Amino acid sequence: MSSYQIMTGNEACARAAIASGMRFFAGYPITPATEIAELCSELLPQVDGVFMQMEDELASMGAVIGASVTGKKAMTATSGPGFSLMQENLGYAHMNEIPCVIVDVMRKGPSGGSATLPAQADIMQTKWGTHGDFRSLVLAPNSVEEIYHETIRAFNLAEKYRQPVIMIYDAVLAHMSEKILVPDPEELEIIDRAKPESRENYLPFHYDDSKVQPLGSFGQGYRIHLSGLTHDETGFPVSNQNTTGLQILIHHLFDKIDDNYDEDIKKYEAYCCDDADVLVVSIGITSRSAKSAVRQARAMGIKAGLFRPITMWPFPHKDFSRINLHAKAVVTAEMNNGQLNQVAIEDIDRSQKLYVKNLYDGNQIRDVDILNTIIEANKYEG
Numbered sequence: 001m002s003s004y005q006i007m008t009g010n011e012a013c014a015r016a017a018i019a020s021g022m023r024f025f026a027g028y029p030i031t032p033a034t035e036i037a038e039l040c041s042e043l044l045p046q047v048d049g050v051f052m053q054m055e056d057e058l059a060s061m062g063a064v065i066g067a068s069v070t071g072k073k074a075m076t077a078t079s080g081p082g083f084s085l086m087q088e089n090l091g092y093a094h095m096n097e098i099p100c101v102i103v104d105v106m107r108k109g110p111s112g113g114s115a116t117l118p119a120q121a122d123i124m125q126t127k128w129g130t131h132g133d134f135r136s137l138v139l140a141p142n143s144v145e146e147i148y149h150e151t152i153r154a155f156n157l158a159e160k161y162r163q164p165v166i167m168i169y170d171a172v173l174a175h176m177s178e179k180i181l182v183p184d185p186e187e188l189e190i191i192d193r194a195k196p197e198s199r200e201n202y203l204p205f206h207y208d209d210s211k212v213q214p215l216g217s218f219g220q221g222y223r224i225h226l227s228g229l230t231h232d233e234t235g236f237p238v239s240n241q242n243t244t245g246l247q248i249l250i251h252h253l254f255d256k257i258d259d260n261y262d263e264d265i266k267k268y269e270a271y272c273c274d275d276a277d278v279l280v281v282s283i284g285i286t287s288r289s290a291k292s293a294v295r296q297a298r299a300m301g302i303k304a305g306l307f308r309p310i311t312m313w314p315f316p317h318k319d320f321s322r323i324n325l326h327a328k329a330v331v332t333a334e335m336n337n338g339q340l341n342q343v344a345i346e347d348i349d350r351s352q353k354l355y356v357k358n359l360y361d362g363n364q365i366r367d368v369d370i371l372n373t374i375i376e377a378n379k380y381e382g
Helices: 009-019 034-047 057-069 080-085 087-095 123-128 144-161 171-175 243-258 261-265 284-299 317-323 339-347 367-378
Strands: 003-008 022-027 050-053 073-078 100-108 114-118 164-170 177-182 268-271 278-281 304-309 311-313 329-334 353-358
Touching: 003 009, 009 022, 009 034, 009 073, 009 100, 009 144, 009 171, 022 034, 022 057, 034 050, 034 073, 057 073, 057 080, 057 087, 057 100, 073 080, 073 144, 080 087, 080 100, 080 123, 087 164, 100 144, 100 171, 114 171, 123 164, 123 311, 123 339, 144 164, 144 177, 164 171, 164 284, 171 284, 243 261, 268 284, 268 317, 278 284, 278 339, 278 367, 284 304, 284 329, 284 367, 304 317, 317 339, 329 339, 329 367, 339 353, 353 367
Parallel strands: 022 050, 022 073, 073 100, 100 164, 278 304, 278 329, 329 353
Antiparallel strands: 003 177, 100 114, 268 304
16 A cells, blocks of 8 residues: 655665666666665565666666666666766667666766766756757656656656656755655556567567557567667668668657657646746756745745746747746746756747856755845846
8 A cells, every 4th residue: 555655865766666667777886876776786686676786887878778678677877977978878779769767866067076966967968968869758856756756657658668768856856855655556557568469570660650669578589680770670770872761760769759748748847837927947956946936936926937847858848838928037947057048048039038047066056046036037027
């Protein structure tokens, strides 16, 4: 039965992954994500799962891909420097549509940065980290309880759409403890990847109306070829002269997400947005300070609201444009040098003014700081 438990964000992530059916974890210790690996090393053997500490993050991502193509739900967890090292193999996973989950617990960078200080500066990297054309799926929870549920959703999306799914949160959420309601396992919606109906004439990349081809597993009699090169429906490389084949593959990587985005993938919170003159955009731990600032602004008579993307990528541009339509000003609140600001500017009118309240010294943004920016933005007359 469901029960209330106290746990940290990293613990919620590990326990939810196992509840999702994750049975393989490969990783390399890195602050502030290490506790995820530590707990997985303890819990996975109890459910006939496998934990592997790898020599580095490149190998971690490779091992996760290898486990996934044998039919296991697989995950790794890291922070900014390790996430940078995973990009080549992450591109390979996109190209071959390999389900897996990557958790990036953000810390201050660039490079080694400050291992114990929080940040939100990996937003753009999660979208553009690996090269080429593809569609990133990135989730951004803002509480321990939401980490639990979004971890489950990450696995469901990965399995359903044959897609790497990234989840980002910061060092504050990773280590804070909160009481959460842990659902009974029978209450959870768990999605497992579809299996091919037949091993004969199996085409791992045949793009029919379903958009996502069932994935056969290595070692179970399917003939599968996985290549980092652009390939046809068999998995074998496409000739450079076959430009139609090149187009079909890239279109598919986008279409399987775009065609299902509105109904199944996008997720956001719109708090007090209906009449907002000043709209704050924020994610993760900063969005909690932002919501407090919005409440205080409302108490002062300022019509403020909060728009929080939970599906960070693809960003819900159409919904944000509709919601901010009547706001005279938009404020982005973030622990970086304006990455959300770069996103918001795409969706505001010329008559609106865009403000940024950011901090990137390793400290968390306080609600009073965001409130002061809301007060300033409210004075804007257009």
